[in-house]
Amino acid sequence: MVNPLTEKFLKNLLYQTEGNTLDFKREQYAYYGGTDEQKSKLLKDILAFANAFRTEEAYIVIGVEEEKNKKHTVLGCQDHLNDSDLQQFVNSKTNRIVTLAYEIHLLENQPIGIIRIPKQQRPVYLKDDFSKLKKELKKEVVYYRLGSATDIANPDLIYEMGRIDAIAENQAPPLLKLQFADANSQGALGTFIKFKSAVYKKPDWELGNALRKQVTNHLAKTLEYTKEPLNQNYWRELEEYTRIKDEFRVIRFLISNDSSNLAKNIHLEIINNFDVKFVAETKYNISDVQPRWERFSNICRQIRPLSEQLTQEKVTINPYSQGWKLMINVGDIKPQSTVWTEPFYLAALTSKIINFSVQIYGDNLPKPENHNLKVKFDVTHYPSLTVDDLRARYNVPLDIM
Numbered sequence: 216m217v218n219p220l221t222e223k224f225l226k227n228l229l230y231q232t233e234g235n236t237l238d239f240k241r242e243q244y245a246y247y248g249g250t251d252e253q254k255s256k257l258l259k260d261i262l263a264f265a266n267a268f269r270t271e272e273a274y275i276v277i278g279v280e281e282e283k284n285k286k287h288t289v290l291g292c293q294d295h296l297n298d299s300d301l302q303q304f305v306n307s308k309t310n311r312i313v314t315l316a317y318e319i320h321l322l323e324n325q326p327i328g329i330i331r332i333p334k335q336q337r338p339v340y341l342k343d344d345f346s347k348l349k350k351e352l353k354k355e356v357v358y359y360r361l362g363s364a365t366d367i368a369n370p371d372l373i374y375e376m377g378r379i380d381a382i383a384e385n386q387a388p389p390l391l392k393l394q395f396a397d398a399n400s401q402g403a404l405g406t407f408i409k410f411k412s413a414v415y416k417k418p419d420w421e422l423g424n425a426l427r428k429q430v431t432n433h434l435a436k437t438l439e440y441t442k443e444p445l446n447q448n449y450w451r452e453l454e455e456y457t458r459i460k461d462e463f464r465v466i467r468f469l470i471s472n473d474s475s476n477l478a479k480n481i482h483l484e485i486i487n488n489f490d491v492k493f494v495a496e497t498k499y500n501i502s503d504v505q506p507r508w509e510r511f512s513n514i515c516r517q518i519r520p521l522s523e524q525l526t527q528e529k530v531t532i533n534p535y536s537q538g539w540k541l542m543i544n545v546g547d548i549k550p551q552s553t554v555w556t557e558p559f560y561l562a563a564l565t566s567k568i569i570n571f572s573v574q575i576y577g578d579n580l581p582k583p584e585n586h587n588l589k590v591k592f593d594v595t596h597y598p599s600l601t602v603d604d605l606r607a608r609y610n611v612p613l614d615i616m
Contacts, residue, residue, distance in 0.1 A: 229287045233363040236273040239281040251346035264332045265339045267360035270576040277328035291325030337376040389478035393586040396469035409591040413461040418599040425449035428614045452506035463560040471553045478548035479578040487538040494562045529557040563592035
């Protein structure tokens with residue numbers, strides 16, 4: 216393979232989920248001395264990754280145990296495959312040469328094996344049946360990776376594989392331009408934007424329950440608090456809403472396709488694995504609706520519209536190394552047109568200029584495109600918000616205590 220795998224890259228794999236480009240194996244495949252049925256598992260996995268719909272190299276990592284929602288565990292692998300043996304085994308059975316490599320790497324002082332399968336021409340299938348047992352691999356059947364599982368491609372998918380590969384070979388890649396967009400007007404803002412934000416200290420103690428003050432004796436002018444509040448959590452909700460609203464700033468991108476070719480299946484990735492004071496959230500985790508003191512208002516604030524619930528989220532944030540990876544699905548971009556991404560939110564805990572790179576992936580991009588952008592945060596720190604602060608800011612009626 217052209218690009219060597221660095222130690223940093225391998226460590227980052229331990230925080231990624233299995234999918235069209237990654238699979239973890241606790242133990243080595245039973246190849247040497249294995250039965251045809253055991254060898255068929257190795258062959259099937261390689262065929263599936265070779266046929267997967269992806270834009271980057273795929274890896275089968277051997278000697279690492281997958282862990283759900285946390286860092287994967289490095290177990291190590293002592294029995295390794297010979298690269299030439301593996302290539303001869305696979306390519307003696309397929310309709311076309313499969314480009315792959317078996318490499319041995321050291322990760323957390325443990326040797327591991329990695330099968331590297333770059334993006335290549337498809338479809339790939341067996342010339343003859345393999346294994347005479349019940350779970351044999353059939354000739355001319357196209358196996359492909361779908362998420363973390365293997366499936367069989369139908370004729371439409373096989374056609375799509377050939378069509379996408381033909382486009383990549385015969386057409387010039389689309390010419391994409393990426394910049395920030397105004398969250399409201401959608402106007403172009405360039406590649407450098409500035410924000411002012413406020414960071415309030417989180418209260419050491421929760422604010423008390425909200426109560427309504429009532430006059431019970433007009434002659435004596437005595438006051439008491441009703442025992443039954445309207446929205447007990449009103450002050451706590453309002454404090455959290457204000458703190459988050461002043462700290463986070465909404466971000467949107469504008470992507471232009473300045474070429475005469477369709478940009479197919481575009482998605483963006485932003486990786487932050489270096490700065491714990493640079494925070495990102497999706498729009499589903501930050502409410503734009505101000506809390507109210509009426510009873511049950513909190514329930515209404517938490518209900519997402521049905522249209523949003525039925526729509527696949529286009530912005531996702533997952534743990535990555537010591538930070539996070541933000542992914543934005545854009546879809547197709549027509550020639551000579553512009554699209555706007557779904558918004559997300561960024562916050563910085565100190566004043567700084569944040570330099571980050573956005574990787575753009577697409578089915579007909581020969582390799583990921585790197586676009587550099589900058590965000591400047593001017594951050595002012597304040598003490599914790601009090602009930603009096605919130606009352607003055609939102610003109611809360613005096614009878615709400």
